Amino acid sequence: MSLLAFIGFIIIHVSLVLIVHFQNNIRDIVLGSDRANFWLALGIAIAASGGQSG
Ligand code: HEM
Numbered sequence: 203m204s205l206l207a208f209i210g211f212i213i214i215h216v217s218l219v220l221i222v223h224f225q226n227n228i229r230d231i232v233l234g235s236d237r238a239n240f241w242l243a244l245g246i247a248i249a250a251s252g253g254q255s256g
Pocket residue numbers: 212215216219226227228230231
């Protein structure tokens with residue numbers, strides 16, 4: 203049950219990160235600044251994830 207709760211938390215938490223201020227969050231996660239280039243950050247994020255969700 204606690205593992206399911208944690209998985210549920212991660213799904214909601216990461217969904218909110220991707221829904222609210224998507225561009226700033228991708229820049230912050232990948233390049234460490236929300237003033238970095240969005241397309242560079244998005245390209246690195248897609249390459250690092252293999253273009254998939256997993
Ligand atoms: C006890 C568990 C956790 C708490 C209390 C927590 C809390 C937070 C908070 C407060 C932020 C905003 C930070 C900021 O804007 O500076 C954040 C961002 C984030 N969290 Fe969590 N988090 C937890 C676990 C996780 C887990 C397990 C994952 C993924 C597997 C995750 C993924 C992220 C991501 C991707 C961001 C966005 C970071 C960014 O924009 O730079 N978090 N979390």
